[in-house]
Amino acid sequence: MQFRRQPHPIEAEIPRLRRFALTLTRERDAADDLVQDCIARALGAWATRRGDADALRPWLFAILHNRWRSRQQRDWARPDNRPLDDAGEGPSESGGQWEKLELRDLDAALALLPDEQRALLLLVAVEGLSYEEAARVQAIPLGTVMSRLARARERLRQLTDGEPPSVNEGGRSHLRRVK
Amino acid sequence: MSGSPATMVTEAELLAYVDDRLPPERRADIEAHLALHPEDAAKVAAWQAQTEALRSHFAPGLDEPVPAAMMALFAAQRPSVWMPALRIAAVLAIVVVSAGAGWFGRGAMMPAPVVAALPQEATRAHLVYSKEVLHPVEVTAKEEPHLVAWLSKRVGTALKVPSLATQGYGLVGGRLLPASSGNNAAAQFMYENRQGQRLTLYVRSGEGGSDTSFRFAGEGHAAAFYWVDGGFGYALTGESGREALLPVARAVYEQLTR
Numbered sequence: 001m002q003f004r005r006q007p008h009p010i011e012a013e014i015p016r017l018r019r020f021a022l023t024l025t026r027e028r029d030a031a032d033d034l035v036q037d038c039i040a041r042a043l044g045a046w047a048t049r050r051g052d053a054d055a056l057r058p059w060l061f062a063i064l065h066n067r068w069r070s071r072q073q074r075d076w077a078r079p080d081n082r083p084l085d086d087a088g089e090g091p092s093e094s095g096g097q098w099e100k101l102e103l104r105d106l107d108a109a110l111a112l113l114p115d116e117q118r119a120l121l122l123l124v125a126v127e128g129l130s131y132e133e134a135a136r137v138q139a140i141p142l143g144t145v146m147s148r149l150a151r152a153r154e155r156l157r158q159l160t161d162g163e164p165p166s167v168n169e170g171g172r173s174h175l176r177r178v179k
Numbered sequence: 180m181s182g183s184p185a186t187m188v189t190e191a192e193l194l195a196y197v198d199d200r201l202p203p204e205r206r207a208d209i210e211a212h213l214a215l216h217p218e219d220a221a222k223v224a225a226w227q228a229q230t231e232a233l234r235s236h237f238a239p240g241l242d243e244p245v246p247a248a249m250m251a252l253f254a255a256q257r258p259s260v261w262m263p264a265l266r267i268a269a270v271l272a273i274v275v276v277s278a279g280a281g282w283f284g285r286g287a288m289m290p291a292p293v294v295a296a297l298p299q300e301a302t303r304a305h306l307v308y309s310k311e312v313l314h315p316v317e318v319t320a321k322e323e324p325h326l327v328a329w330l331s332k333r334v335g336t337a338l339k340v341p342s343l344a345t346q347g348y349g350l351v352g353g354r355l356l357p358a359s360s361g362n363n364a365a366a367q368f369m370y371e372n373r374q375g376q377r378l379t380l381y382v383r384s385g386e387g388g389s390d391t392s393f394r395f396a397g398e399g400h401a402a403a404f405y406w407v408d409g410g411f412g413y414a415l416t417g418e419s420g421r422e423a424l425l426p427v428a429r430a431v432y433e434q435l436t437r
Contacts, residue, residue: 007253008253010253011245011250011253014245014249015240015241015242015243015245016241018240018243018245019237019240019241022240023237032246032249035249036248036249036252039249039252039253040252043252043253106232106233106236107236110236121233122233122237124198125198125229125230125233125234126233126234126237130200131195131198131200146190146191146194149194150190150191150194153194153225153226153229154222156229157222157225157226157229160229
């Protein structure tokens, strides 16, 4: 005997939700915790979803992003918490540590981006969301999406030493030491 | 940026060019601009390469298996509610079905309606607590006499805790859980082997049907063997697969029904 049921439309989105959550948190347990939270809320709000007006994937991403942000705010008081400041461009945002890092792969470079810049890159470049959808997910104006995206791309370009991160035969991106 | 106002290109347009979000008629303007501005051309080329690199970097993330605990969230959902148009009808249907049985107990595959929710309740409890690192149980096996006395009192029968040492499992402890049957209390005993795999034995009262033999139910990674004995429902749940679970479940069944 099996428990039989129709798969819920959200189920197919779980791998993407986990990937998005991991991009935001960079920590598997925290990411999965966030996805659990997101799914529970999405199921609770399922009936209020406005049919076609809320495309499923961006709708779910928006819930997840929102949950992530409220956790960030909750944890704000923690002294060891990294600043969320999106505008930080230079070494100061991570205490200058990154300058000394030997960057081994794209993952290391991405880790140095502010969380929301990294997340936006995933949304636009990988998930293929429109700028409007990305703006709704991150709850920011369209203009901020454009400037944040430009900053993220330029910062990533800098971090990869002016060269596009290329994937070598070992499957990992090769990056030079950051000056 | 030089160039006549007619061909003035903004950074937002360069982004949109890379992301292929420009109106087709504007693409040619951008390409003309890039041909005259090597710095912007280098920037665009870098962004394009970056996009490719990001796609291959993130691609493997989609292949990971979904944790059972996430799927368990859907098991708790009522299927028809997923279709907004059918929502009201579904709610009515659930009310009617629930009146006689657990909503899950529909269909000819279920032997006795009241027993139907047992493996599901047990599986759900298993998925929640077997993942726990810090608090898998409320009372540990160190206080086994107290644990057994407490849970026996709450569930309403003298519980026996089977020994699964022969099968390689030691008792971790147990906890009290809500149940949808009988006096609404259920007991869960957790076992663990050397590899850290966990099994849970779930016991609840109020199984109205007659005694049943050994039955099997599976969902996703989790599988349960369950039976009813003297008005009490028992379920042994694990994630090691039916074959591995069967001998353990048989040992539990034999010790408890002897």
